[in-house]
Structure formats: C-alpha cells, structure tokens
Amino acid sequence: MTTALYVGRFQPFHHGHLHSIRHVLKDSSEVVIVIGSAMTSHQADNPFTSGERIEMIHLALSDQGIGRDKYQVIPAPDVEVHSVWVAHIESLCPPFDVVYTNEPLTSRLFAEEEYEVRRIPFLRRNIYSGTEFRKRVLENEDWREIVPEPVAGFLAERGLTERTRRLNLSDRL
Amino acid sequence: MTTALYVGRFQPFHHGHLHSIRHVLKDSSEVVIVIGSAMTSHQADNPFTSGERIEMIHLALSDQGIGRDKYQVIPAPDVEVHSVWVAHIESLCPPFDVVYTNEPLTSRLFAEEEYEVRRIPFLRRNIYSGTEFRKRVLENEDWREIVPEPVAGFLAERGLTERTRRLNLSDRL
Amino acid sequence: MTTALYVGRFQPFHHGHLHSIRHVLKDSSEVVIVIGSAMTSHQADNPFTSGERIEMIHLALSDQGIGRDKYQVIPAPDVEVHSVWVAHIESLCPPFDVVYTNEPLTSRLFAEEEYEVRRIPFLRRNIYSGTEFRKRVLENEDWREIVPEPVAGFLAERGLTERTRRLNLSDRL
Amino acid sequence: MTTALYVGRFQPFHHGHLHSIRHVLKDSSEVVIVIGSAMTSHQADNPFTSGERIEMIHLALSDQGIGRDKYQVIPAPDVEVHSVWVAHIESLCPPFDVVYTNEPLTSRLFAEEEYEVRRIPFLRRNIYSGTEFRKRVLENEDWREIVPEPVAGFLAERGLTERTRRLNLSDRL
C-alpha cells in the first residue's frame, strides 16, 4: 500500500493528466496530486486559479469513477529557492513513498533527496498539452478534444476559454 | 446544497474543530477546510506542518464516519497584506457560499466583501484549544482528552508532542 | 525653496499630524508625505488601508486651505531590511532636502545617510495619537476630538470606526 | 463627477501618456494615475525609479496647465499573484469609478471584478512608446520628440538617458 506523489500545473487538466493518474493508481493505493505554481493565474501560460484547477480535477476524476478516497489535491505555491523545494513539498503534504514525474527539474530534485522517482508513459503528448490547448483556443480550433468532457463544459460555462484567449492576445501585442 | 468555508490553524486538530465541522455539515453539503498559516511550523504556537495537520484531519473525520466526499482540505499560506486575504482565498479554493468563523478578523474581512458569515457555538472552549494543548504537553498533564483518539495516537507515534514540548521550552528560556 | 519629507502611519490622520504638516510648511515650500506601512491594514493597530489614509489626508488639508501644490502623498510599503530603508524611500519619492520626524529609528537611518533630520514639536501627544484614538473607539469614548472634523465624518460614514472596534476586540479575545 | 483610474509604467512618461490623460479628463473630474511596477528600476526595460517617474508626470502635466487638483499619482509595487491585483489596487488608492486601460491583462482583471473598463485611442503608437524611446537612446537617434519638452530636459540633466543607454548595452552583451 503505497502513496504516490504526482506534480502538475494543470493549465488546464487534460487527457494526459487523467491518463497519468490512472497509471499511478495501478501501483499505488492513493495519489497526492500537487498543483504546482498554485498562486499563479491570469497569465498567458497559466490562465487558471488554483481553485479552478481543483474543480477541474474533481470533475474529471469523479466522471471516471475515481473516488475521493483515492486521491487528494494539494495546491503548492512556488518557492524561488529550488534547493528547498523538496523540503517545502514534504512540509505541505502528507507522507508519500514514490514520486511520479517526467519533468527533469522535479525529477532531479527528488532524486537528490533519495526519493524513488518514476517516469510516466506519455499519451499523445503533441495533442494533450496545455500549450496545444492554449494555441487552439486562440486560433478557434477544436480544444474540446484535449480535455475530459466535464472539464470542457466547466471551461465554457465559466468563461475560462474566453479568459485564456484574452490573456494570450495580450502576449501577442 | 451549499458549500461552506471553514478556516482554522489546527495546531493541533482538537475536539472543538471536530464539533465545528459537524455543526457546519448540518446545513451544508460540503465543507472546504482551509488550513491557515499553512507554511508556518516548528514554532511554539504553531508546531505542526501543513502535511501533519492534513493527516490529523483525515484521521479524525474518518474515525467519525465523515467521508472525503463531504470535505476537502486546502492549505493556505499567510499573506502579509490583509486587504487581499479574501481574494487570496477565493483564488486558492473552489467556490463557497457561506463562511463559518468565530475569528473577528476573518469575519470582518469576509463581511466587507459581502459574504454571509456565520458563527459557530463553542464547545468547552477553555479546554478544547491549541493553547491548552500546548500548556498540558509542556506541564505533563493530560493532553489526550483534548484531541480525538486517532489524533492522540498520531501525535505520540510521530514524536510530535515531543516536538511541541521542545519548541515551547525554547520560548521560556 | 526646500522640499521636506515627513513620514507617518496616519492610523488615523489626527490633529497632531495636521499640526506637524503646518509646522513643516513654515520652512519648506512643499512636503512629501510618506504613508508608512502602506500595505498594512485590517490590523488592530493599523486598521486603515493606504487608500483610506490618502482620503483622510486630502480631506483634512483641503479643509485647512492647504492646496495640493503644497504637498504630495506617497504610500511606501515596509521593507524588512532596515539598512535599505533610506534607499527605498529615495527610490519611491521625488528628491527632498530635509527630513522631519520624531521617530528614533527613522531619525537614525536618515542621519546615518547624512540627511538633515529635524524634530517636530508635539501637540498634546497624550491625546492626539493613534493609540488614544483606538482606545476611545473601543471604549465608546469621544474619539471625534482627536481628528479633524472632515476625517471624523469620513470615519463614521465609511464604517471605519466600526472596523477599528472589531479588530481591537479581536486582540482582546 | 467621476474619478478615473489610469495605470501605466511610464518608462518614460511620453506624449502617448499625456494624450491619454487629456482624454480621460474629458469625462472624469479627477484621475488617479497608478505607476505600475513602482519598485522596478535600473533594468533595460524599466530604467527609471518611481520617484523619477513622479517628477516626469508633474513636469509634463504642469507644463500643460493640468493642476494637481485634477490628478494624483500612486506608485504601486507589483504583486506576483495576479488574482489579488485588483484588491491590491483598491487598497492602495482612493475609490475610483472607471478604469482606463488598453492593456489586456489589466483590462481582464478589472472586468472580472465588475469594473467598467474603457479603452483609450492610441496616439501614433509606433513612435510614442517606451520601447521606441529606449531604441532611439541606444542608437543615438532623436528621442526628444517622443516625450514632452520638460521631460526631455529632465532626462538629459539628470543623466537618465545615459543610464538608459548603459542598461540597454548590458542586455546586448
């Protein structure tokens, strides 16, 4: 019975994230989902708040029958000092046994502190990514296939694709 | 079907907090439990990390048959600027309809932003408090009656009463 | 034609502050009024925001016929590192020739950087002070005589004495 | 009688800014001019301190016969958390009724908080911009036509074009 740590920014929560969480839950009884850059929002690359990202995660996992006893979500603010990042996460979260990540910095930092770090097989990485989502929103292409259906509904109803579009316009001025 | 917000520091999670959450869940379908001063630990008045406090909450609520579909826990770092506190909480958390608190500053800040703020009846406030807990730990009196049983076990096994004792000694030098 | 710097917290702006500004303007053609701890509000000792303090200053000075060409108001956030405080103020404000203050730390810091620092004669210091104001608000005594009349009206209309009272109650719990 | 908010970085204060303030004052009795990124200076893109920018604004507006009763200048430090930006500005400034901006992020943030946001017609945007100013300073072209005459004098006398030049050299190494 192990607890896994899984870190992401979830801008937004897409099919790749869902696939990763399913993968992690094959070997772990529970996953601690850390929302990285929790206090960053309303930026071109980071349009959504921590609260909005939590809602997306609950909507997507509930829709797939993954109950709240299988995961918890912890928003983690950035720390500017990378060398204390692992200590920061250990302090914010319940204990965990193994870390799942494909991100080289996160991987390196946990490995230097002697954690077991495992990679996750990517799922159609060129499509299931926040970058692709934002590009499609901006160019009025089909962004709905990138995210789970309840997330798509949430983004539309709350005006969050409109926010994404405006913030990315900003960058192009 | 309302969602309630309930803010506390939970240093540690005691019977008073448990009583409050039961009270809140009478009128709300879900409660967002905000861990205040999330990044503060290893201080005389704030001995426990956010991760440790999350564990205490899960242990206590699970023991009482309160399932994870009824609550979520969000650690919130302090902001030095009080006037942006409500915006900070709105950004970190999923939406909520009503705020439960007895703390005058929290109450005032949410009221100034037009939230409905409700008080919670205290339960034996002179005993069920973090201050009383820390005093009893320091003076080797019975601190176990202050916290739910699984929390007492957790504090003892993890050496956290010992940490509390040492940090409070520090203050008395 | 000299420009004077005058630093205060103005929680709230009272007759003592008005007296000081009149005193400073005897020898200087203009005064730069720095609002210290600008981002601190909603605390027992610091109830008012920077914006509210700016309004109080304009109301009081306008009422006394002191035009805006005689002063400007600059809100200054605190810096935690005292040794850079003077550099911080120099960066935030237009140039100034002389510093008026009775506060020993401010006085010392500017003197160490070779500024001319002048004291201001106090006006009924036991009555005209933020501390006395907050005490009277809390105990329902006459606080109106402490502040200029337009400030009294402003504090009452905006519910700011009520905020002061609640925040100070908080401290006494 | 409305009060308008107008946010800019003013690196430096150029004819475009002057044009905007005239435009705003057609419909508002007073404008609160917020100096964004107030604590940022001595960078290639942000060479001037808050104090220097305040001086430029006073020089340019006074030269145009716009008295200090028509505007006030508030330096605002950046906040890293965009979602609290509006609360931050509300706290720093006197109340305002309408926001003038062409910047998409500022526009979006105020709109999400239900403020009326109005656009400003640009004036020869390819010439009247901080970017063009810094380019011309670096390449020894005519930068004086970009800024009001008293600002040009100020920049030259204080050695601020020289600072601009050196800081931009730095970037090109």
Add this chain to the structure above:
Amino acid sequence: MTTALYVGRFQPFHHGHLHSIRHVLKDSSEVVIVIGSAMTSHQADNPFTSGERIEMIHLALSDQGIGRDKYQVIPAPDVEVHSVWVAHIESLCPPFDVVYTNEPLTSRLFAEEEYEVRRIPFLRRNIYSGTEFRKRVLENEDWREIVPEPVAGFLAERGLTERTRRLNLSDRL
C-alpha cells in the same frame, strides 16, 4: 577531521561566542560560523548589520590567534518557513559534519534531519549575552567587559554603541 557548524546572531560578538568557538575547535578542524538573521539590523534587539558582525568576528578571532583557515563566516538570511531552514543552510554553506547549538529550535530542526547536534557549555551566561550588552549600553553601565577588547574598540569608533542606545530608546517610547 570534521567540519562543525555554529549558528549565532552575534548582536554583538561577545566573550560567550568566543568561548564557544574555542570549544568547537577542540574537536573540529574547521568551523562554519553562520550569522543568523543576516539581513536584520537597526532594530533594538538586532542593531548591527551583517557586515559589521563579520568585522567583529574577524577582529576577535584574529586577536586570539585563530587564523582564517580555521573558520569561515556565512551570513544567512532568515526564512519564514521553519521546515525548510535546514535545507536552506545546507544550500548556503559548504558541507558540515556536526552542529553546535544550545538554541532549542535550531537543535530540533537539525535533529529532525538526522544531524548530530552537540550542546556547548555556557560561559557566565547572565553576563555574556546580547541582552545584557544592550541593557548596559542603555543604562550607561560597563558594557566593555562583555565583548573582546578589539570588538569594544570597534563598537566605540564606529558609533555603534550610540546606534544601539538610540534604537533601544525607540522601543521605550
């Protein structure tokens, strides 16, 4: 051949600190002297800058024939998050084998990270302390016997006892 870590605030460097360093060097070939609260100065309890404290340490150790090959001095800014303090010190300093401290919080934090922590015998603790030094300066009593002779000379020449006196006056207003 071990390297020891020794943490202090050194406000100012007194005979007790000198005694501690001699004690540490009995068992270690080198000591890393960490100046805690490095960026705090010009406060009643923390009058001296990091630079001034470094000078005091060099003066006192040089006077006792302790060469610079036996120690190095590392100023360490405070971190607000205690749980990352050890990671912060590990990042700032060269590697060390053992930690010398009598301070309960420092002791606890390093022990929780599995460091060997050793206590230091106090030397006339009621006299050799920063608190006693500041009290004597304020009351014009003999403060010179508290610090090594070259430190006393340094404090007098640089006007630092005068600064101490004024900052402590400030607290008493």
Add this chain to the structure above:
Amino acid sequence: MTTALYVGRFQPFHHGHLHSIRHVLKDSSEVVIVIGSAMTSHQADNPFTSGERIEMIHLALSDQGIGRDKYQVIPAPDVEVHSVWVAHIESLCPPFDVVYTNEPLTSRLFAEEEYEVRRIPFLRRNIYSGTEFRKRVLENEDWREIVPEPVAGFLAERGLTERTRRLNLSDRL
C-alpha cells in the same frame, strides 16, 4: 592597503574568475568576493548552490597559493529592487574601497552611489564563461579546460556535471 569588492555568479568558478582575482589582488590587499544570486541553484543557467560555489572558490584559490587572509567570500541573495542593491551589499559585507566589475548594471549602480568602479581585462572570454561550460557539458565536449583542475575534480566527484546536464536538458524539452 585597499579592500576590493568583486561580484560574480561563479556558475561555475572558471579560469576567467581566477584571472580576475589575481588581477584585483595586484592593487588591493584583500578582496571581498560576493557570490551573486546566492539562493539560486538547480536552474539551467545557475546549477550550483552557494555552498558548492564557496567550495570551488576555496579549492581554486588554495591550489594557487592564495591564502584565506587575502579574500573572503560572502553569498548575497538577489534583491528584486535594483535601486537598493548597493545598500544591500554595503549591509552584507565588510567595508570596501573600490569595486571591480565588467557587468554594466553592477557598474552603473555602484557608480551612481559614488564608488570607484574599475574594469577587469577579460581572459579568453569566448572560452572562459559559464555559458560555454554548460554548452560543453551538454554536448559532451571538453569542459575541463574551462575550470581550474581542482574545480574539475570537484564537479565530477559530486555529480555536478551530471546535474548541469539534466537541468539543461530540461530547458530543451
């Protein structure tokens, strides 16, 4: 007998830095070596911690017979506000008479505060640079000729070239 200040990031400490320190010590009896961006590490451009950089400096200078009485090393965290940078360094370091730097911003900031600033002749700048080092590590070219021999040994033994490689991979994803 002058004391010089010399600021660098030392990511890593290479032959160019060694050459500079020799140059500075021709005219000064002691050099205060400031490690800039001290709290930044584990970034593609800034892979090494402050502690690791201190070790490199001691290893390289000791190897060249430059004793610790000739220099001291002071790690300096960044300040976001450039206009207080000089005050920040003055506070952290013992007094210095002259500043050696080729970096335009550092040069400008010290010059504005009336310090004498001197340039240092570059040594094979296209090879002896942190950028070249990181490029060669990433492309498995000869990075050892860029740094003094004891630094090369240190980087290899501690796995720091491997960290450099991984962090720079990260950037290329």
